[in-house]
Amino acid sequence: MAQASPSIALDAFDLAILNILQRDNSTPQRVIGEAVNLSAPAVQRRIRRMEEARVIQANVAVVDPAQVGQPITIFVEVEVISETAELIDAAKREFASVPEVQQCYYVTGEADFVMVIVVPTMTAYEALTRRLFFGNNNVKRFRTFVAMDRVKVGLAVPLSD
Amino acid sequence: MAQASPSIALDAFDLAILNILQRDNSTPQRVIGEAVNLSAPAVQRRIRRMEEARVIQANVAVVDPAQVGQPITIFVEVEVISETAELIDAAKREFASVPEVQQCYYVTGEADFVMVIVVPTMTAYEALTRRLFFGNNNVKRFRTFVAMDRVKVGLAVPLSD
DNA sequence: TACCGAATGCAAGAATATTTCGCGTGAAGA
DNA sequence: TCTTCACGCGAAATATTCTTGCATTCGGTA
Numbered sequence A, B: 001m002a003q004a005s006p007s008i009a010l011d012a013f014d015l016a017i018l019n020i021l022q023r024d025n026s027t028p029q030r031v032i033g034e035a036v037n038l039s040a041p042a043v044q045r046r047i048r049r050m051e052e053a054r055v056i057q058a059n060v061a062v063v064d065p066a067q068v069g070q071p072i073t074i075f076v077e078v079e080v081i082s083e084t085a086e087l088i089d090a091a092k093r094e095f096a097s098v099p100e101v102q103q104c105y106y107v108t109g110e111a112d113f114v115m116v117i118v119v120p121t122m123t124a125y126e127a128l129t130r131r132l133f134f135g136n137n138n139v140k141r142f143r144t145f146v147a148m149d150r151v152k153v154g155l156a157v158p159l160s161d
Numbered sequence C: 001t002a003c004c005g006a007a008t009g010c011a012a013g014a015a016t017a018t019t020t021c022g023c024g025t026g027a028a029g030a
Numbered sequence D: 001t002c003t004t005c006a007c008g009c010g011a012a013a014t015a016t017t018c019t020t021g022c023a024t025t026c027g028g029t030a
Helices: A013-022 A029-036 A040-052 A085-099 A122-134 B013-022 B028-038 B040-054 B085-096 B124-135
Strands: A056-063 A074-081 A099-109 A113-121 A141-150 B056-062 B072-080 B100-106 B113-119 B140-153
Touching: A013 A029, A013 B056, A029 A040, A029 B140, A040 A056, A074 A085, A074 A122, A074 B100, A085 A099, A085 A113, A085 B140, A113 B140, A141 B085, A141 B113, A141 B140, B013 B028, B013 B040, B028 B040, B040 B056, B056 B072, B072 B085, B072 B124, B085 B100, B085 B113, B085 B124, B113 B124, B113 B140, B124 B140
Parallel strands: none
Antiparallel strands: A056 B056, A074 A113, A074 A141, A099 A113, A099 B140, A141 B100, B072 B113, B072 B140, B100 B113
């Protein structure tokens, strides 16, 4: 796999390859090569280089939550009481360690954390809030937004190409 | 690739396979087979079945935004004026069509939409708000949360296994 | 008991990925 | 200007992985 991670320079070829891979990374290198006007080995070298530099952070399958018994997606804003570095780091570690917390960001503004949570039932969510928020002395309050429609979901980054 | 999408039953083997693919879909089927106690062809048939049923919605590379010149991630809550079906659908289509909008959910609660936006600069974000929010008569107000730290990012669904 | 459908493992064949090698290009220095 | 060197390329050979056909096994059912 990949290890090192010094920033590297990317040219138009690399961006074009990334644009394909972030939509479908099962695309054969030969096909990618035809699309960007490079040979398959050239494509493969560039991909490996970007994986080693962690430009490509992972290669993953996207699973439909509804079809695996986790039909509820919830947005939560969390406001903490104290923003000392220690307490914030502790909160980051705790939130990140919870499988139901699919995404978590530490943010500026009226809230301190925003997160995306995936659960099977509202009961499960209620239990999670009890453990994660009510059970944390540093959580001042939190606001819940239940998703009715996943209008757009993905991790694709807009690339200039 | 995949086409149909009737819901299908998943057993413990399928969930175990999904759990591996969610983390690294470049794992050889032979290795997956060893991990879940199945032969490689059995694994492959199950994967194909789940792709056809859209349990696996996509296979994608995850790109580091910072390394491709898009270092700013922003959370936005949007509140609309009118919630008629037509206007909501129009908003969904518009938001979904914008490349900078990485994720968008239609939600209950104090806001109507929440979204994740990826941009290269705050100037670019300001221009986007002008076009997307100030330029939309149905947007009552929006609140911005700038991410200081991407504590946890991914699309992995918690699987019971 | 006998049958039938579904899923499996094995093994062969096809497709894909990876390595190797030699060539051309462009930059730095004599 | 010439030489050298580093870099990235493509073509071909090699290795790995994926895919398919087939016989078998395991349950459920008449």
